Amino acid sequence: MNLSEKSDENMGLVENCLRKDKFMNAVVSRVYYAVFQKMKHYLIENEFDYGEFKHEINAENQDDFSHGTIYMATRQCYIMKHRDFNFDTLSVFDRVSNLYKARITADYKEDIDYDRRSVTRFCDSAKSIMQLLD
Secondary structure, rough: OOOOHHHHHHHHHHHHHHHOOHHHHHHHHHHHHHHHHHHHHHHOOOOOOHHHHHHOOOOOOOOOOOOOOOOHHHHHHHHHHOOOOOOHHHHHHHHHHHHHHHHHHHHHOOOOOOHHHHHHHHHHHHHHHHHHHH
């Protein structure tokens, strides 16, 4: 199973949990990782030069596909592949940062629990991002 298929599997799990209104904090984590997997797949499929990218942004010390660089790399790869992009489209990639922060909160903050409405918004953001990468 490739990363895109794993991403789709995660989103299927997310949708199932949303229908049942269960495990919302875990769902936030799965939403982020579904997007992460889709981005990594996109970069690999497009043979993106991650080493060159890290050099350009002075992040040679970061691992390839790190959480701190992957959304910027995906955005740059998208620009290179789609010369006819518009800036509204690119703003979709900025949502990855919010998903990442939500994932950290859901996984590690004991005093915060996400509700269905918040999780649904995260899912909508994830779907927008993933649609660009399919």
